Amino acid sequence: MSVRQSTEDQEIRTHLRTLIRGLTQGNLSEAYEGYKALYKIGAPAIPQIRDAILKSDWSRVKRPNEIRYVTGLVSLLRDINEVEAERVAKQLVSNGCDVTVKQLVTSICKIRLADYARYDIRGTQVFSATSLPWQRKRPLEQWP
Numbered sequence: 001m002s003v004r005q006s007t008e009d010q011e012i013r014t015h016l017r018t019l020i021r022g023l024t025q026g027n028l029s030e031a032y033e034g035y036k037a038l039y040k041i042g043a044p045a046i047p048q049i050r051d052a053i054l055k056s057d058w059s060r061v062k063r064p065n066e067i068r069y070v071t072g073l074v075s076l077l078r079d080i081n082e083v084e085a086e087r088v089a090k091q092l093v094s095n096g097c098d099v100t101v102k103q104l105v106t107s108i109c110k111i112r113l114a115d116y117a118r119y120d121i122r123g124t125q126v127f128s129a130t131s132l133p134w135q136r137k138r139p140l141e142q143w144p
Contacts (some may be wrong), residue, residue, distance in 0.1 A: 012045045023072040024065040049077050058097035074105045084110055
């Protein structure tokens with residue numbers, strides 16, 4: 001392992017701890033800080049995110065912070081790589097996760113970029129469900 005890779009791995013671990021602490025303690029600003037940093041790192045963070053999800057026994061979920069933990073990490077994984085998030089969600093289900101976890105991760109993985117048209121309005125990226133009529137774009141363009 002190179003020094004650069006070791007430094008990146010440490011950076012990923014640090015941001016992952018920040019995200020998990022924020023999720024489990026209900027501290028949204030801390031969770032967002034970790035989420036944003038890991039999203040920026042992207043694909044190199046996937047193995048550690050996947051390990052953080054799969055290391056726990058999700059067959060019995062008792063606390064809301066456990067739900068925030070798993071859904072926050074699966075959401076991040078989906079934002080980085082939809083295919084990997086789907087793979088992890090299927091593994092959670094096949095491992096016998098709690099029905100609530102199953103419903104939530106399945107729902108998260110149903111959101112796909114391919115289902116949205118993306119366009120730019122005055123420097124802001126807007127995503128619109130392709131199932132909606134394109135007439136929705138015109139009112140958005142008239143925003144102040």
